[in-house]
Amino acid sequence: xAAHEHEQGDSLLAHGDHRPPAVxxxxxxAPDLPDNDEAQGSASDLSSSASESDLKRLRRKSHVQxxxxxxxxxxxxxxxxxxxxxxxxTVLGVxxxxxxxxxxxxxxxxxxxxxxxxxxxxxxxxxxxxxxxxVTGIALVFAxxxxxxxxxxxxDYAPKWLVGGVSTLxxxxxxxxxxxxxxxxxxxxxxxMRDHVEPYLANTLGHHFDFFAGDSMGxxxxxxxxxxxxxxxxxxxxxxxxSLVMIPRETVEAAYALGSTKAExxxxxxxxxxxxxxxxxxxxxxxxxxxxxxxVLLLIGxxxxxxxxxxxxxxTISSLLANTFTYAVIDxxxxxxxxxxxxxxxxxxxxxxxxxxELLLKLMGGRLAGSVGGG
Amino acid sequence: xxxxxxxxxxxxxxxLVAMAGVGQAQAADMSISGSSxxxxxxxxxxxxxxxxxxxxxxxxxxxxxGFGISNAANGNITIGASDAYLTRDLKKRYxxxxxxxxxxxxxxxxxNIPGLAKGTALRIDGPTLARxxxxxxxxxxxxxxxxxxxxxxxxxxxxxxxxxADASGTTFVFTDYLAQTSKAWNDxxxxxxxxAWPIGSGYNGSDAVVAAVLATPGAIGYVGLGxxxxxxxxxxxxxxxxGYFVKGSVDTIRAAGKAALxxxxxxxxxxxxxxxxxxxKDVYPDANFEFWMVSTALPGSTMKxxxxxxxxxxxxxxxxxxxxxxxxxxxxxxxLKSRLNKILNHILPGNTVNxxxxx
Amino acid sequence: MEQSAPMSGTLKIETKDFSAFYGKTQALKxxxxxxxxxxxxxxxxxxxCGKSTFLRSLNRMNDFIHGFRMEGAxxxxxxxIYGASVNPVLLRQRVGMVFQKPNPFQMSIYENVAxxxxxxxxxxxxxxxxxxxxxxxxxxLWDEVKDRLKGSAFSLSGGQQQRLCIARALAxxxxxxxxDEPASALDPISTARxxxxxxxxxxxxxxxxxxxxxxxxxxxxxxxxxxxxxxxVEVGETTKIFxxxxxxxxxxxxxxxxx
Numbered sequence: 001x002a003a004h005e006h007e008q009g010d011s012l013l014a015h016g017d018h019r020p021p022a023v024x025x026x027x028x029x030a031p032d033l034p035d036n037d038e039a040q041g042s043a044s045d046l047s048s049s050a051s052e053s054d055l056k057r058l059r060r061k062s063h064v065q066x067x068x069x070x071x072x073x074x075x076x077x078x079x080x081x082x083x084x085x086x087x088x089x090t091v092l093g094v095x096x097x098x099x100x101x102x103x104x105x106x107x108x109x110x111x112x113x114x115x116x117x118x119x120x121x122x123x124x125x126x127x128x129x130x131x132x133x134x135v136t137g138i139a140l141v142f143a144x145x146x147x148x149x150x151x152x153x154x155x156d157y158a159p160k161w162l163v164g165g166v167s168t169l170x171x172x173x174x175x176x177x178x179x180x181x182x183x184x185x186x187x188x189x190x191x192x193m194r195d196h197v198e199p200y201l202a203n204t205l206g207h208h209f210d211f212f213a214g215d216s217m218g219x220x221x222x223x224x225x226x227x228x229x230x231x232x233x234x235x236x237x238x239x240x241x242x243s244l245v246m247i248p249r250e251t252v253e254a255a256y257a258l259g260s261t262k263a264e265x266x267x268x269x270x271x272x273x274x275x276x277x278x279x280x281x282x283x284x285x286x287x288x289x290x291x292x293x294x295x296v297l298l299l300i301g302x303x304x305x306x307x308x309x310x311x312x313x314x315x316t317i318s319s320l321l322a323n324t325f326t327y328a329v330i331d332x333x334x335x336x337x338x339x340x341x342x343x344x345x346x347x348x349x350x351x352x353x354x355x356x357x358e359l360l361l362k363l364m365g366g367r368l369a370g371s372v373g374g375g
Numbered sequence: 376x377x378x379x380x381x382x383x384x385x386x387x388x389x390x391l392v393a394m395a396g397v398g399q400a401q402a403a404d405m406s407i408s409g410s411s412x413x414x415x416x417x418x419x420x421x422x423x424x425x426x427x428x429x430x431x432x433x434x435x436x437x438x439x440x441g442f443g444i445s446n447a448a449n450g451n452i453t454i455g456a457s458d459a460y461l462t463r464d465l466k467k468r469y470x471x472x473x474x475x476x477x478x479x480x481x482x483x484x485x486x487n488i489p490g491l492a493k494g495t496a497l498r499i500d501g502p503t504l505a506r507x508x509x510x511x512x513x514x515x516x517x518x519x520x521x522x523x524x525x526x527x528x529x530x531x532x533x534x535x536x537x538x539x540a541d542a543s544g545t546t547f548v549f550t551d552y553l554a555q556t557s558k559a560w561n562d563x564x565x566x567x568x569x570x571a572w573p574i575g576s577g578y579n580g581s582d583a584v585v586a587a588v589l590a591t592p593g594a595i596g597y598v599g600l601g602x603x604x605x606x607x608x609x610x611x612x613x614x615x616x617x618g619y620f621v622k623g624s625v626d627t628i629r630a631a632g633k634a635a636l637x638x639x640x641x642x643x644x645x646x647x648x649x650x651x652x653x654x655x656k657d658v659y660p661d662a663n664f665e666f667w668m669v670s671t672a673l674p675g676s677t678m679k680x681x682x683x684x685x686x687x688x689x690x691x692x693x694x695x696x697x698x699x700x701x702x703x704x705x706x707x708x709x710x711l712k713s714r715l716n717k718i719l720n721h722i723l724p725g726n727t728v729n730x731x732x733x734x
Numbered sequence: 735m736e737q738s739a740p741m742s743g744t745l746k747i748e749t750k751d752f753s754a755f756y757g758k759t760q761a762l763k764x765x766x767x768x769x770x771x772x773x774x775x776x777x778x779x780x781x782x783c784g785k786s787t788f789l790r791s792l793n794r795m796n797d798f799i800h801g802f803r804m805e806g807a808x809x810x811x812x813x814x815i816y817g818a819s820v821n822p823v824l825l826r827q828r829v830g831m832v833f834q835k836p837n838p839f840q841m842s843i844y845e846n847v848a849x850x851x852x853x854x855x856x857x858x859x860x861x862x863x864x865x866x867x868x869x870x871x872x873x874x875l876w877d878e879v880k881d882r883l884k885g886s887a888f889s890l891s892g893g894q895q896q897r898l899c900i901a902r903a904l905a906x907x908x909x910x911x912x913x914d915e916p917a918s919a920l921d922p923i924s925t926a927r928x929x930x931x932x933x934x935x936x937x938x939x940x941x942x943x944x945x946x947x948x949x950x951x952x953x954x955x956x957x958x959x960x961x962x963x964x965x966x967v968e969v970g971e972t973t974k975i976f977x978x979x980x981x982x983x984x985x986x987x988x989x990x991x992x993x
Contacts, residue, residue, distance in 0.1 A: 115571070117570075118567060118570075118571070119564070119567050120571075190590070194591070215533055215535060217591060218591065219587065220576070251837050251839060253831075253833060253837070254833065254837040254838075254839065255839070255849075256826060257826055257830060257831035257832075258827075258830065258849060258850040258853070258902065258903065258906060259823050259827030259853065259854070260823070261823050264853045268853060269839050272839070272840055272841060273840040297579055298579070298583070302576065302578065302579070303572060303575055303577055305574070313575075313576040313577075315577075323540045323569075323577070323579060324541065324542050326439030326442050327542030327568055327569055328441065329442060329445060330440075330441035330444060330465070
């Protein structure tokens with residue numbers, strides 16, 4: 001601190017004579033200085049260079065301040081980073097310890113055991129894993145095309161006056177609490193599925209594929225998946241639109257100059273260019289769909305069975321935890337099994353995020369660029 | 376669950392200490408937490424009690440029976456509210472807990488059968504109900520159902536089984552009836568707050584069950600008296616031990632309670648279900664007590680206040696404006712008296728309380 | 735059209751009293767100009783003189799600019815470029831363009847060149863391969879990229895990217911190639927290669943180039959047009975424009991007295 005003050009005083013009293021030696025380590029700031037130094041060097045007449053010396057004084061002061069605040073800033077950032085690390089380690093550590101009775105007892109078979117019977121002390125994750133993937137899958141299959149189409153519409157086809165409004169709506173949609181979507185699902189999506197969509201599916205595709213047949217309850221993986229999909233749309237659409245907007249004008253012009261129609265330009269040039277953005281947003285959406293609890297809990301029918309049709313009920317990991325965790329605490333093995341389910345959810349999202357990032361890096365690094373273009 | 380309970384407990388404890396510190400002038404602080412089913416009754420009780428007992432503060436929370444039992448046992452809360460009695464297992468894990476019956480809960484079977492003539496009274500017995508909930512009876516015009524209801528014309532429509540998704544006392548009483556009456560159910564599923572349902576779809580809370588049943592043609596579900604009254608639902612008459620089909624109501628549930636309390640074989644610690652056990656023409660077979668769990672390790676001064684609260688709840692607190700309003704049948708006090716005295720003496724020895732003048 | 739009197743060759747593109755507007759601003763004023771077949775025509779002039787606007791008007795790239803409007807006539811082989819029945823998409827297949835900044839697509843080198851064929855519906859992969867190779871050879875890029883055709887176009891240097899863009903434009907076999915300052919973002923060596931390339935291409939294509947670099951115009955073009963403030967000041971054989979211009983403003987500009 002003392003050195004800094006001295007240095008400051010130095011520059012205040014004897015500006016222009018020489019560079020205070022203490023400033024030398026600051027040479028990385030040099031690009032800012034040459035003009036200033038020249039002015040100083042040639043300035044024998046102080047009055048003519050008064051403004052410059054003021055400027056210089058101000059700058060000298062800020063050098064020290066910049067250095068100091070930089071250090072504090074770095075330290076703060078490091079603490080922040082450390083905190084995240086500690087938090088993650090704590091969550092993982094505590095979950096592992098608490099889940100240990102279940103991990104120890106069931107081992108890997110926990111993953112593919114489909115019995116979940118607290119009464120008999122048999123716990124297996126299979127039905128909940130399958131349910132979770134069904135809901136996530138339906139949500140993404142529903143959301144991704146709509147999101148991409150709406151992003152394309154907003155970036156290339158919508159009239160200007162509409163873009164602002166729709167974009168704002170989209171962002172608002174992303175901010176609506178999930179319980180509201182759950183309620184919307186009950187009052188709108190469930191009756192729609194029960195009275196129209198599911199009977200239609202059962203009477204058409206359902207005759208040929210059991211996968212579409214069923215009882216038309218309304219509640220089930222289809223309704224839950226669709227509503228979660230609605231929640232994922234704004235996420236994917238916003239990121240996709242942002243990456244569409246970032247495509248350079250020159251690229252678009254190049255496509256037109258080669259005789260592309262607008263549709264060809266959008267399909268062959270813009271879409272491949274935003275594939276990394278879409279993948280990134282899909283990963284975000286996957287994470288959201290994977291962990292979505294309240295809306296799913298209200299709509300999925302919470303039945304621990306492996307769905308064989310899109311009309312069936314099911315159960316996801318997160319809705320099971322929400323429904324029964326407060327009760328599970330009464331029994332150490334029961335609660336351990338539920339925490340192990342939570343751990344599995346954690347691991348899945350970690351794996352997906354990591355894979356997604358790797359894929360993105362590859363695409364952006366151009367190593368897969370050839371396959372993007374279809375060549 | 377050591378970690379979570381320990382820290383949740385610590386947090387709760389810190390909260391209590393803080394409250395105690397702030398409220399030095401108050402004579403007593405009690406916290407009741409647990410069963411979400413009892414929660415509405417506890418809310419009206421605590422308000423009325425605090426009004427008539429200035430200086431007493433009661434905080435009430437709905438955290439689930441599991442939390443209620445475990446936290447009452449390790450002293451984090453004063454009273455744990457539970458839908459289930461202490462099974463042998465739980466008794467072994469939490470030896471300090473004593474269960475006190477405070478109200479009746481019951482489960483009634485509701486339905487949504489398309490085309491069924493309005494006002495048709497339906498009857499069902501345990502084994503048939505169990506077969507429906509196990510997926511063995513899949514259509515409403517099944518022979519078993521027709522034999523029980525010769526006057527009703529059932530449609531050939533799919534039965535859609537609806538149950539609770541969350542851990543619930545209603546489910547416990549419901550599965551208790553099935554386990555008592557159906558060997559298959561008892562062997563394969565058993566009684567539980569959150570059993571492994573073989574089929575159906577689950578909903579969070581009784582309101583959601585009612586909504587799902589009303590919205591789903593072909594549905595069958597179960598809820599307690601409070602919801603039957605609130606939504607004016609039709610429920611099926613259940614077959615009782617003596618072969619009578621009885622519909623659930625305040626009277627038939629109380630009749631069951633009376634029968635239990637007058638039964639010399641019924642245990643004094645109430646650690647046994649009264650579902651399906653009782654004889655009588657108007658005894659509803661699927662009702663049981665709701666409990667407060669108190670740890671004998673509570674300090675004497677707190678225990679005194681707890682006793683006062685319990686006695687008030689079992690006397691004045693049983694008024695229909697509290698109990699029936701929130702979906703419970705009032706306990707019959709007179710036959711309860713001697714059994715209750717034993718319990719109260721057990722939780723606070725050497726301090727006899729004249730119950731008749733209590734409250 | 736007295737300026738065009740000394741010029742020879744078939745007219746490929748011709749404008750008559752061509753004016754262009756961006757909203758209320760007039761960017762071109764009554765330009766009468768001709769581009770001759772299989773010659774290189776250079777357009778020079780200070781920034782904002784309208785030379786780029788003129789070039790981009792010839793394949794209707796200005797259509798995408800909000801508020802653009804034109805008057806007068808522009809003809810390609812005698813047919814109205816702005817005629818009501820003209821499909822700009824088909825027009826641009828005949829009049830290709832290479833831009834100031836290399837702008838390859840985010841695809842492989844191969845797919846960049848094949849792009850124009852793909853959108854025209856060429857299915858035969860052997861035909862596509864042939865044309866890709868031919869175009870890359872024509873753009874003098876083949877030897878440098880033949881071993882990494884599947885690699886990303888962005889792995890190429892700036893000069894290579896620009897030659898890729900030229901190859902991409904050649905692949906659809908346009909009749910006219912418009913070059914909008916194609917070397918301004920390149921180093922001198924890459925610039926020299928592009929200039930050589932233009933000489934190779936002029937046997938088969940009509941080329942129009944906008945350039946800021948007068949030496950470049952002098953080196954590569956057969957004809958040079960000088961634009962100033964939205965008007966065509968003078969057009970003629972390059973040697974004449976650079977040695978003995980008719981208009982004093984042209985002389986001032988090429989001798990560096992302004993601009």
